[in-house]
Amino acid sequence: MTDLTVADPATALASRRHINSDLRAQRVRSAWVFLAPTLLVLALVAGWPLVRTIYFSLTNASLTNLAGAEFIGFDNYLTWITLKSGRTIYRGLLADPAWWNAVWNTLKFTLISVSVETVLGLVVALVLNAHFPGRGLVRAAILIPWAIPTIVSAKMWAWMLNDQFGILNDILLGLGLIGQKVAWTANPDTAMVAVLIVDVWKTTPFMALLILAGLQMVPGDIYEAAKIDGIHPVKVFWRLTLPLIRPALMVAVIFRMLDALRIFDLIYVLTPNNAQTKTMSVLARENLFDFDKFAYGAAASTMLFLIIAGITVLYMWFGRVNFEGER
């Protein structure tokens, strides 16, 4: 008996390896079993609609006749005909000035709103991270704008921005900052500003919350060390705080960016149909449901998806973000 066990260590090792790989395979199997429901739900609620949208964008589907859709290739995206005179006319989404206007509006909105929200959110988070009496109350209070449903806050702001009865005009007039009542949502020059004001008001708390979570991960002894070394607080912020909360900041920015790129509800309530604020989502909805151009709207939705995916990949590449929080 003893002979057998000692005699062949190689076999024993092999059999242990065998057990190991068995165990491994079993673990992988059970991992798949546990993941399957999640994957299934994801495929059903995210994958299937996406595939359907992409499919419809390649057809001539109309909302009243979805079943009778015929495959027409990429004609919704770009197609051209050459006239007898030799002039070529381009048609389709990629040749549609309204689409590019919407893309530009969306990018402009995203860039400005996310930048302002990041800076303000950081300031708010730094304040909330400091110790002062009543901090819990202030932390709760600052979340209120984020807790109100967008439709409600957009309607509320629509009245506050109203040219005749709005409180904003009343205050600004009272302070003497404007000479006459400004039609915030109607004027093409201020429509985007109005939308930005409301969005910043609403989502700064969200940014602040995510950054605050990052700030609380920073160990306090680092600051004590910095204090003992007599380092100026501004330098502490740039050299210590910012690099340490960078992963949290990057994640917060990416969340906000994804949200901002598909902005719909706020603009739909505040300035619907206004060419200066029409975003990709608003344009897609208009084609899908208002106009008899379901397939065209599906093409716009698909492009919206591709643009968001592309920007996210680029952002993660350049930012070298990884979600484990390391660089």
Add this chain to the structure above:
Amino acid sequence: MTMLLRTLTFCAALGAAELAAAAELSLAANTTGKNVNFMREQLDLFEKRTGHKVSLVTMPPSSSEQFSQYRLWLAAGNKDVDVYQTDVIWAPQLADQFIDLTDAAKDVVGDHFQSIIRSQTVNGKLVALPIFTDAPALYYRKDLLEKYGKTPPKTWSELAATAMEIQEKERAAGQTDLWGFVFQANAYEGLTCNALEWIKSSGGGQIVEPDGTISVNNERAAAAIEGAKAWIGTIAPQGVLAYQEEEARGVWQTGNAVFMRNWPYAYALGNGEDSAVKGRFDVMPLPTASAGEEPSSTLGGWNLAVSKYSDDQEAAIELVKFLASREVQKQRAVQLSQLPTIAALYDDPDVAAAQPFMPNWKPIFESAVPRPSAATKVKYNEVSSKFWSAVHNTLSGNGTAAENLELLEIELTELKGDSW
């Protein structure tokens, strides 16, 4: 004993029969002003008489939003809504999704104005029954016009001059929030109505003519829109560029406007107890470009259609016929100042007593100009959207009327393709 048993069985059978006949219906309707309460009262009456239950699904005030919600529900074959309240322009676009009411309504169609019944008939199919019609009016402040010795304006330029003068003098007298004229210039269906009136009353056609010709790019149309542009910031607040009906009514009813273009529903509300202009205003037909021309009001109005996906079509038809009946239309006219679609009601003494303006309204909406929804069929929404965008761009200073209309003509031609 057997007798008692028999009676009991009979009663039970009767109860069961009644239970089977009672349907639960849903009605989707818009909710401007006092519409909701009125509708609920009428539905309660209907419930009491028939034993059916009706729930009211309230829709947003903007008709464009309402339409896309309907389209979505109908495309999904939604069974939850049985009866839809539809705008006069929707019949050609939604005809396939509603049942034919020709047979069910053949005893009553004769009472309604034939032009309205025709607008709801698509390829011989009666898509919806009208419950009230609409044609906008010019509301004016009697007291202010009298104070400055002015007569109600017949032309657009007269309106602008009167509005300017009263606005300046009243502001100098301390009424700093007063404006001369409010209307609807938000980029939505209502702007199509407003601009169509300016253009049509200037002899500039009706965007797309009944035969399908695109007529909008002409000098008269451009001049009419430029004329309207001159109002903004002078006699009308710049905010009109974001106003729909209710925003305009808000300025008007708080006593802050000399003139307002709006639908008849604002008449009853303006004379309500909480109104600052109660008893101080009157209505008249919209002005024209030059004196003596026919005024042009956009034909509006609402109808009821039965969804083909409804499980209780019989009961739904019953409901539609009830709400379109003479009795309900009369109440509607008296309480909500909404114009009946039944000709005889215009001679009804009760209606005339409650709404003195109404008998004069008959010729106005009989000559009302329809929006080009019949000519442009399923593409109407896109035509309307392109039109209101061109007008909104012009009004907000983004290009001249001539430039924008030229561009609009190209877009519409492309949209039309071979035919509408």
